[in-house]
Amino acid sequence: MQNQTASLPVSDTESSARSAGRPRSEASRLAILDATRRLMTHTSVRDLSIEAIAKKAGVGKTTIYRWWPNKVAVVIEAFAEQLDMHMLTAGNETPSENLARQLDRLMRQLRGRNGKIIADLLAEAQSDAKVLEQFNQFYMQSRRNAFGQTILNGQKSGEFSEALNTEMAVDMILGPIFMRLMRQEAGLDEAFAAEYPVMAIHALSA
Amino acid sequence: MQNQTASLPVSDTESSARSAGRPRSEASRLAILDATRRLMTHTSVRDLSIEAIAKKAGVGKTTIYRWWPNKVAVVIEAFAEQLDMHMLTAGNETPSENLARQLDRLMRQLRGRNGKIIADLLAEAQSDAKVLEQFNQFYMQSRRNAFGQTILNGQKSGEFSEALNTEMAVDMILGPIFMRLMRQEAGLDEAFAAEYPVMAIHALSA
Amino acid sequence: MQNQTASLPVSDTESSARSAGRPRSEASRLAILDATRRLMTHTSVRDLSIEAIAKKAGVGKTTIYRWWPNKVAVVIEAFAEQLDMHMLTAGNETPSENLARQLDRLMRQLRGRNGKIIADLLAEAQSDAKVLEQFNQFYMQSRRNAFGQTILNGQKSGEFSEALNTEMAVDMILGPIFMRLMRQEAGLDEAFAAEYPVMAIHALSA
Amino acid sequence: MQNQTASLPVSDTESSARSAGRPRSEASRLAILDATRRLMTHTSVRDLSIEAIAKKAGVGKTTIYRWWPNKVAVVIEAFAEQLDMHMLTAGNETPSENLARQLDRLMRQLRGRNGKIIADLLAEAQSDAKVLEQFNQFYMQSRRNAFGQTILNGQKSGEFSEALNTEMAVDMILGPIFMRLMRQEAGLDEAFAAEYPVMAIHALSA
DNA sequence: AGGTAACCGAGACGGTACGTCACGTCTTTAC
DNA sequence: GTAAAGACGTGACGTACCGTCTCGGTTACCT
Numbered sequence: 001m002q003n004q005t006a007s008l009p010v011s012d013t014e015s016s017a018r019s020a021g022r023p024r025s026e027a028s029r030l031a032i033l034d035a036t037r038r039l040m041t042h043t044s045v046r047d048l049s050i051e052a053i054a055k056k057a058g059v060g061k062t063t064i065y066r067w068w069p070n071k072v073a074v075v076i077e078a079f080a081e082q083l084d085m086h087m088l089t090a091g092n093e094t095p096s097e098n099l100a101r102q103l104d105r106l107m108r109q110l111r112g113r114n115g116k117i118i119a120d121l122l123a124e125a126q127s128d129a130k131v132l133e134q135f136n137q138f139y140m141q142s143r144r145n146a147f148g149q150t151i152l153n154g155q156k157s158g159e160f161s162e163a164l165n166t167e168m169a170v171d172m173i174l175g176p177i178f179m180r181l182m183r184q185e186a187g188l189d190e191a192f193a194a195e196y197p198v199m200a201i202h203a204l205s206a
Numbered sequence: 207m208q209n210q211t212a213s214l215p216v217s218d219t220e221s222s223a224r225s226a227g228r229p230r231s232e233a234s235r236l237a238i239l240d241a242t243r244r245l246m247t248h249t250s251v252r253d254l255s256i257e258a259i260a261k262k263a264g265v266g267k268t269t270i271y272r273w274w275p276n277k278v279a280v281v282i283e284a285f286a287e288q289l290d291m292h293m294l295t296a297g298n299e300t301p302s303e304n305l306a307r308q309l310d311r312l313m314r315q316l317r318g319r320n321g322k323i324i325a326d327l328l329a330e331a332q333s334d335a336k337v338l339e340q341f342n343q344f345y346m347q348s349r350r351n352a353f354g355q356t357i358l359n360g361q362k363s364g365e366f367s368e369a370l371n372t373e374m375a376v377d378m379i380l381g382p383i384f385m386r387l388m389r390q391e392a393g394l395d396e397a398f399a400a401e402y403p404v405m406a407i408h409a410l411s412a
Numbered sequence: 413m414q415n416q417t418a419s420l421p422v423s424d425t426e427s428s429a430r431s432a433g434r435p436r437s438e439a440s441r442l443a444i445l446d447a448t449r450r451l452m453t454h455t456s457v458r459d460l461s462i463e464a465i466a467k468k469a470g471v472g473k474t475t476i477y478r479w480w481p482n483k484v485a486v487v488i489e490a491f492a493e494q495l496d497m498h499m500l501t502a503g504n505e506t507p508s509e510n511l512a513r514q515l516d517r518l519m520r521q522l523r524g525r526n527g528k529i530i531a532d533l534l535a536e537a538q539s540d541a542k543v544l545e546q547f548n549q550f551y552m553q554s555r556r557n558a559f560g561q562t563i564l565n566g567q568k569s570g571e572f573s574e575a576l577n578t579e580m581a582v583d584m585i586l587g588p589i590f591m592r593l594m595r596q597e598a599g600l601d602e603a604f605a606a607e608y609p610v611m612a613i614h615a616l617s618a
Numbered sequence: 619m620q621n622q623t624a625s626l627p628v629s630d631t632e633s634s635a636r637s638a639g640r641p642r643s644e645a646s647r648l649a650i651l652d653a654t655r656r657l658m659t660h661t662s663v664r665d666l667s668i669e670a671i672a673k674k675a676g677v678g679k680t681t682i683y684r685w686w687p688n689k690v691a692v693v694i695e696a697f698a699e700q701l702d703m704h705m706l707t708a709g710n711e712t713p714s715e716n717l718a719r720q721l722d723r724l725m726r727q728l729r730g731r732n733g734k735i736i737a738d739l740l741a742e743a744q745s746d747a748k749v750l751e752q753f754n755q756f757y758m759q760s761r762r763n764a765f766g767q768t769i770l771n772g773q774k775s776g777e778f779s780e781a782l783n784t785e786m787a788v789d790m791i792l793g794p795i796f797m798r799l800m801r802q803e804a805g806l807d808e809a810f811a812a813e814y815p816v817m818a819i820h821a822l823s824a
Numbered sequence: 825a826g827g828t829a830a831c832c833g834a835g836a837c838g839g840t841a842c843g844t845c846a847c848g849t850c851t852t853t854a855c
Numbered sequence: 856g857t858a859a860a861g862a863c864g865t866g867a868c869g870t871a872c873c874g875t876c877t878c879g880g881t882t883a884c885c886t
């Protein structure tokens with residue numbers, strides 16, 4: 001994910017073609033995202049309300065409803081930059097090393113507040129197909145792709161077993177992490193974070 | 207878990223000690239659980255409301271609040287029998303065979319409506335520590351224990367790697383399944399159900 | 413009108429028969445009516461909002477919606493006592509004298525704030541048949557009846573023309589008053605109030 | 619009233635003096651009035667919204683706000699021709715005959731949809747002094763003047779009582795009609811229309 | 825047998841948030 | 856300068872549930 005938000009046009013760069021009418025207020029947009037971030041320090045996604053965001057942002061509710069389909073979309077955009085993970089398939093690593101580094105980075109990101117937000121979003125997604133779709137597009141799919149690529153590399157290099165289809169391999173790698181995330185208690189603690197990558201690589205090994 | 211509901215005293219059998227006053231109405235209890243089950247065929251846990259249950263059951267809201275702390279607890283009790291998995295560590299199987307059978311049984315159970323309910327409960331649990339606790343006690347812990355035992359057996363027999371601590375091994379085995387469950391799309395389809403146990407066993411192998 | 417409000421049962425005196433459930437809160441009812449009266453000193457019926465009443469009364473909106481179908485009904489009940497006109501067909505007057513006295517009383521009542529409220533209600537009634545019905549039942553019909561009776565008396569006594577059917581006679585007597593009321597400018601001023609009864613009686617005379 | 623709209627300058631004929639800039643769009647003006655008329659076949663003045671007019675007319679809201687102070691003004695202009703009553707004080711009639719004919723014409727006009735619109739406007743006027751003023755200028759005053767003139771003629775001819783000041787006489791003649799109009803039920807039915815002029819004349823008679 | 829205590833249904837209560845509508849204003853581009 | 860387009864903050868709508876409360880009535884036990 002290249003940090004493009006869902007609600008802003010992909011590119012305005014030179015097309016001009018500005019349609020008539022008062023343009024969207026960037027100030028309001030920022031106020032909304034900022035208010036969302038601030039509210040999220042004290043409440044869960046579940047307890048967050050559009051009304052509260054509007055009030056805190058000094059903005060009409062309609063302005064929010066005009067640009068985002070639901071509160072999850074607002075949260076996603078509000079945390080887009082923070083949660084965006086630049087999955088550079090760096091340098092001269094072996095696939096195993098690369099996988100370990102990616103896992104490490106993912107778990108580090110899921111510790112603390114961001115992890116709670118991701119867990120909340122995944123939870124919200126369970127009762128609304130559209131939200132699940134949003135969550136996948138914004139967050140999950142790009143992770144899956146990155147890990148999928150690394151696994152494919154490992155299979156080509158012979159490090160990882162050819163027996164696994166990539167989808168399942170990704171589930172096997174990421175499943176335990178999100179399991180821990182949602183278990184909350186204990187969760188993604190230091191011990192787990194230290195041990196898990198080794199085990200994950202072993203699980204994939206040829 | 208032997209189908210003991212959280213809200214009924216463990217044993218009434220002969221202990222006497224009956225306190226004064228009108229006793230709890232079994233009829234109401236059953237009506238509530240039944241209404242919950244019927245409502246759940248058309249709505250998610252999220253959309254289920256105490257008010258709807260009370261209305262459908264022909265019962266006062268207070269009666270529900272008196273005996274259950276929240277709607278999740280009602281749902282859990284309503285589906286306790288159906289979701290209870292008798293994890294008999296049967297006969298003369300090897301630990302691998304046993305693990306495969308357990309995984310099979312679990313995935314079969316998580317297909318269809320029950321899977322949705324479990325996913326919903328896990329989702330609900332994300333925004334309420336008490337609910338998470340309930341969910342773990344009612345559902346997750348017993349599964350983890352059963353799988354944990356099997357893994358220990360496998361480690362003793364030498365089939366499974368000693369390198370894994372049991373907790374993490376359970377996460378590695380169950381994580382991918384709940385990952386699929388919550389991804390919904392595709393989900394725990396036939397293909398996954400057929401292939402996964404083999405891969406899981408491979409992942410644990412010494 | 414005997415000062416029976418629409419929302420309270422006509423008589424609780426001995427019927428008992430209290431239905432189950434928490435009884436209606438008299439305190440809330442009074443708070444709502446009081447808040448309505450206070451708000452009406454500064455705003456028109458049109459600008460009055462249920463939300464403002466609820467807030468000022470310290471009451472949930474639902475409590476209002478539970479007992480009154482719309483804001484006009486609340487206003488009507490709030491001003492029921494003040495606007496109730498005890499139309500005693502007193503003593504040893506001739507019908508003409510009686511008519512003059514009734515007209516006088518009516519106009520006196522329609523001066524000042526109450527007149528504005530009645531005009532507002534009549535206005536509100538124009539866009540909602542149910543409201544018109546409420547207004548007629550609460551206010552207009554009892555006035556019409558009272559005047560109608562007086563006119564009938566006058567026809568029997570020979571003072572008033574037999575040519576008039578009562579309905580039309582009432583329209584002829586009351587129409588000019590409400591016309592003035594709604595014209596607002598000048599309105600029911602002293603001059604009009606002094607002269608009109610004489611003219612009205614002349615209009616009806618045989 | 620000779621069909622001069624309030625919002626168009628009385629005369630553009632040759633005065634030149636055209637100010638700079640794009641001139642007012644006659645097409646838009648007509649589209650707005652037309653849309654208003656069409657909307658009014660299905661909704662009351664109360665339920666009519668500027669937004670709906672703008673949308674239906676394919677016009678910006680600002681264009682409406684620029685030229686009319688409120689929706690009542692738009693409605694008034696939209697129905698100006700239809701409601702305009704050419705009050706010719708015709709020929710060789712006696713004042714009584716003339717009065718009867720005027721009453722007849724007025725009541726005929728107030729039957730059907732136009733009556734509802736007038737009632738709505740009068741209602742709207744109750745909560746806004748400016749609107750009342752508009753209504754009087756556009757509609758009520760010209761009627762009052764016409765009837766006032768006829769009454770004066772009748773007083774000069776000796777048919778009508780000198781005791782009445784004209785203003786009050788007009789209220790006495792028109793009041794009952796608008797009373798019926800606003801009562802809605804029964805309203806200005808055939809029976810009333812047939813009988814009322816006779817009674818009105820009697821009421822004014824010397 | 826009578827009293828006491830906890831239950832039950834019903835349903836009203838003060839709240840919070842929902843998603844929508846229309847208001848009247850403002851800010852663009854286009855003519 | 857006017858026009859269409861359409862975004863903006865505001866405020867009210869009527870509804871759904873929340874969890875609590877207050878009734879009249881019921882059903883057990885414990886004197």
